Amino acid sequence: MARPTKEEARDTRRLILDAALELFSEGGFAGTSMRRIARAVGVRESALYHHFPSKAAIFEALLQDLGPGQSERLMALDLDALLGEGPEPLLRFIARSLFESWATPREQKFVRMLMAEGPRLNDPGLMHSSIVAGRARLGRLFEELGRRGAIRPGDFELYAIEFMGPMLMMRLMFLVLAQGAPDLEALFARVDAHVHHFCESVKVGEAMTTKSVSRRRG
Amino acid sequence: MARPTKEEARDTRRLILDAALELFSEGGFAGTSMRRIARAVGVRESALYHHFPSKAAIFEALLQDLGPGQSERLMALDLDALLGEGPEPLLRFIARSLFESWATPREQKFVRMLMAEGPRLNDPGLMHSSIVAGRARLGRLFEELGRRGAIRPGDFELYAIEFMGPMLMMRLMFLVLAQGAPDLEALFARVDAHVHHFCESVKVGEAMTTKSVSRRRG
DNA sequence: ATTATCTATAGATCTATAGATAATGC
DNA sequence: ATTATCTATAGATCTATAGATAATGC
Numbered sequence: 470m471a472r473p474t475k476e477e478a479r480d481t482r483r484l485i486l487d488a489a490l491e492l493f494s495e496g497g498f499a500g501t502s503m504r505r506i507a508r509a510v511g512v513r514e515s516a517l518y519h520h521f522p523s524k525a526a527i528f529e530a531l532l533q534d535l536g537p538g539q540s541e542r543l544m545a546l547d548l549d550a551l552l553g554e555g556p557e558p559l560l561r562f563i564a565r566s567l568f569e570s571w572a573t574p575r576e577q578k579f580v581r582m583l584m585a586e587g588p589r590l591n592d593p594g595l596m597h598s599s600i601v602a603g604r605a606r607l608g609r610l611f612e613e614l615g616r617r618g619a620i621r622p623g624d625f626e627l628y629a630i631e632f633m634g635p636m637l638m639m640r641l642m643f644l645v646l647a648q649g650a651p652d653l654e655a656l657f658a659r660v661d662a663h664v665h666h667f668c669e670s671v672k673v674g675e676a677m678t679t680k681s682v683s684r685r686r687g
Numbered sequence: 688m689a690r691p692t693k694e695e696a697r698d699t700r701r702l703i704l705d706a707a708l709e710l711f712s713e714g715g716f717a718g719t720s721m722r723r724i725a726r727a728v729g730v731r732e733s734a735l736y737h738h739f740p741s742k743a744a745i746f747e748a749l750l751q752d753l754g755p756g757q758s759e760r761l762m763a764l765d766l767d768a769l770l771g772e773g774p775e776p777l778l779r780f781i782a783r784s785l786f787e788s789w790a791t792p793r794e795q796k797f798v799r800m801l802m803a804e805g806p807r808l809n810d811p812g813l814m815h816s817s818i819v820a821g822r823a824r825l826g827r828l829f830e831e832l833g834r835r836g837a838i839r840p841g842d843f844e845l846y847a848i849e850f851m852g853p854m855l856m857m858r859l860m861f862l863v864l865a866q867g868a869p870d871l872e873a874l875f876a877r878v879d880a881h882v883h884h885f886c887e888s889v890k891v892g893e894a895m896t897t898k899s900v901s902r903r904r905g
Numbered sequence: 906a907t908t909a910t911c912t913a914t915a916g917a918t919c920t921a922t923a924g925a926t927a928a929t930g931c
Numbered sequence: 932a933t934t935a936t937c938t939a940t941a942g943a944t945c946t947a948t949a950g951a952t953a954a955t956g957c
Contacts (some may be wrong), residue, residue, distance in 0.1 A: 497803065513910075513911060585804075639852070911951075912952095916946095920942095928936095931933095
């Protein structure tokens with residue numbers, strides 16, 4: 470039979486993208502053939518070309534669909550309302566929200582795909598906005614928190630690295646390199662511990678010396 | 688001509704591995720053909736098969752040659768001699784030494800290759816020992832520093848994440864995702880700032896509260 | 906007429922091997 | 932005899948296209 474009846478019609482475009490994300494995240498772009506995508510969807514290769522002009526177009530459609538990410542929303546928070554108990558509940562909320570979105574199967578596959586293909590993308594901004602998510606944006610958040618007296622003023626870009634670095638490391642350990650379903654219980658416990666440690670390290674009222682920062686190696 | 692004269696004999700095996708590392712790091716394993724490796728070396732494909740039984744064997748030889756890494760040496764330091772001025776000079780030395788080895792072109796290419804192929808390797812320990820370098824080993828170092836009173840006793844695995852997370856993030860930002868020669872001057876300044884911040888956060892004598900660490904999300 | 910599939914296949918490219926050839930080292 | 936290359940090619944696989952076929956929506 471050629472075209473399927475309305476009854477058995479499926480959203481083939483969506484199925485192609487789902488299968489491609491799965492396969493690209495496992496085998497990489499070059500390691501995944503159109504043949505294999507077609508087999509996973511259950512159609513012939515030529516049917517893929519009805520929906521996308523090329524294999525690269527499938528990859529680009531995935532970037533379009535999944536690229537922007539959800540971390541933007543987090544920075545548009547009502548700081549006044551959330552800073553009542555100090556910065557820790559706010560930062561814990563942000564950290565957990567990020568991990569919640571990172572822990573979805575779709576996002577896990579997407580970041581695996583990006584890790585494999587990212588350095589080869591000619592859109593270098595993509596990796597920065599995905600892996601090193603919102604570093605500048607976070608710097609601005611810390612600047613704002615500093616202005617409100619919620620954290621000690623200092624090198625806000627350093628704060629962004631101190632906050633996001635361990636987050637990135639835990640993301641890699643628990644959500645990218647680990648196999649099987651992530652242990653979210655253990656993960657959130659570690660995330661909370663990190664947020665607490667970070668907040669203590671930027672607490673108001675402790676005069677952190679900065680003289681050794683500008684030293685060079687001897 | 689068939690076999691080259693002694694005069695023009697080259698260490699072809701080494702040239703193959705060099706070319707393969709370069710190409711795998713740029714295009715991934717599946718995205719690099721034996722044809723392209725042969726062309727880069729300047730021999731025919733069949734010459735490659737004289738040195739390696741398959742393309743996979745070339746990849747595995749690279750893992751063998753470059754896998755172990757040099758971070759082991761760092762943990763076998765004479766702590767007594769180095770702790771005279773407190774933990775910061777020691778940790779700064781460790782951090783800079785790690786970045787010095789990570790900044791070599793060979794290591795940069797290797798980690799790009801691993802990032803692309805790592806999740807597909809059936810040796811899962813490799814990624815952990817490379818990307819998440821020596822986390823357990825570092826935990827033990829902090830334990831030892833805590834025992835000697837150089838840092839505040841606490842969750843030493845958390846300390847390892849707090850120390851290595853920002854290191855990993857800076858490695859990604861400056862040495863993996865950045866294009867062109869790395870700005871080592873700026874990098875080391877950031878590394879020093881991180882080490883300082885970390886040391887302040889684990890300084891002896893500050894009672895860091897830990898009650899919120901074990902909270903769960905509400 | 907348009908849309909979504911199919912069958913069939915062109916043409917490129919890829920991995921790997923067979924067998925020839927010439928330099929080397931005994 | 933061994934080693935390191937070459938030429939030539941088998942056979943698999945890959946991307947993409949041409950053209951047939953049947954369901955859909957006007």
